[in-house]
Amino acid sequence: MMSKVVSFIFSISEIESSFVVINWCWRTLKTPTMKSPAEIVEGMLKNDAFSQLLNMKIIALDLGTCTLRCPVTKAATNGFGIAHGGLSYALADSALAFAANTRGQQCVSIDTQISHLAKVQLGDTLTANCIELHRGKTTGTYQVRIENQDHRLVAFFSGTVFVSDQNW
8 A cells, every 4th residue: 555655656746847847848938928819909900090090999809800890971971972882891801800810920811802782871880790710820711791780781791811920
């Protein structure tokens, strides 16, 4: 019975020694602390004059997802007195950019497509919800649903990003 106890204590001691070595290696080799999704996106938005011009606001943010909101102002209407299609495109494009970059690697869009499904009026509030469908080593695929304040789907956007090896 005694040999089993001694053996058990010896095994624990070995594990503790291994842990100390592993812990020392990890502290020695670790990279600088990665920024949080919020820190990355807030920094991007701070430098994004166009998104600021359109008064885009971050509503929700997590790894691979982003929800943005913006108002439809007179400055964003077209010759028909309705929202210019570029407004919903810009909102979706920004949601895509923010969602794709939340994982800490710098990403840029390489292919996008939008379908405008319903008329958007002056005074409406648009909400873009972007989700990640696929994230690989070098590309990611996303979809964005844009709804008005009545939760009516007004546009559908899809995009592919290039995932660079540059970190935030």
